[in-house]
Amino acid sequence: MFEREPIVGTMTAQVAKIVGMRIVSGEFAPGDVLPVESELCAAYGVSRTTIREAIKQLASKRLIEVTPKIGTRVLPFSDWNLLDRDVLAWRLHAQFDSKIVEDIFEMRICFEPRASFLAARHGSDEAFEHIERRYRELATAYTQSAERGTYDIRAAADANLEFHLAIIAVSQNGMFITIGNAIKAALRVSSEMMQRQAAEPSEDLALHDAVRHHIVSRQADAAAAAMTRLLQSSRDRMLRYTVKP
Structure with missing residues (x-):
């Protein structure tokens, strides 16, 4: 279980940023499966809807992939949308x-x-x-x-x-x-x-x-x-x- 982190601004965007930074920094490595929805809700103090929208944002940037029976898996670096504005910013600040x-x-x-x-x-x-x-x-x-x-x-x-x-x-x-x-x-x-x-x-x-x-x-x-x-x-x-x- 993760410690709760403060959320400011648009909750969905902030959760996407926090998880995205953890991915691009290597904390969540390619092939890792992210914590389940309930754990992410508890970690960030947000609703399931917010988590789902944040996951959709990260999936659209090709950082993760949601697969039935497997869960939300971090994709290989070669799949990332490296020209996405958020992905670039996260990489520059995290790495x-x-x-x-x-x-x-x-x-x-x-x-x-x-x-x-x-x-x-x-x-x-x-x-x-x-x-x-x-x-x-x-x-x-x-x-x-x-x-x-x-x-x-x-x-x-x-x-x-x-x-x-x-x-x-x-x-x-x-x-x-x-x-x-x-x-x-x-x-x-x-x-x-x-x-x-x-x-x-x-x-x-x-x-x-x-x-x-x-x-x-x-x-x-x-x-x-x-x-x-x-x-x-x-x-x-x-x-x-x-x-x-």
Whole structure:
């Protein structure tokens, strides 16, 4: 029997989050059968209806499968919907290690340089001004922090996220835009982690500036190369501060 945990907000969503976190952290391993309904009700102090709805949510994310006579079984990692916003967020908070950092950046390096290439090739003057504006917001977040003598991690992380999403949007590739929206949780958390380790924000800003410059100058190949350098630098910095799984 589990100790009762406090439930806040929407009960179904909170129960799904708690159980989901226990799954992605490995507490409930693939092949494990979850406790029966009555035990989960007692553990979280909620009704059977709430538990059933939470189980449906987790099943829709392919974390679990409900099978007659067997019960609710945790599915293998390969079955999980890894681009689901909740699954990404739970993994990032429960298991932020070198493997997930490498996974995130491998994915980003696969499509963000190409998005930068397409943005430089197809972007309109109005679209370029949007990228310029996002870059200025990023530069302002860095500059104001330096002037105050304190580094506003959240402001810098949000500005970083919006800069990257702007480039993806300007690429005009619908698949890239869909992926960008799907992995916002991963981008936001990784941006915050990067800003925490930004010993020299000016160096990071220079890498972003190179991406901006080549895109608005319509230098497609150079824009792709600049984005690759930026992502590789961010990945290497984060790996220095994460533990191996």
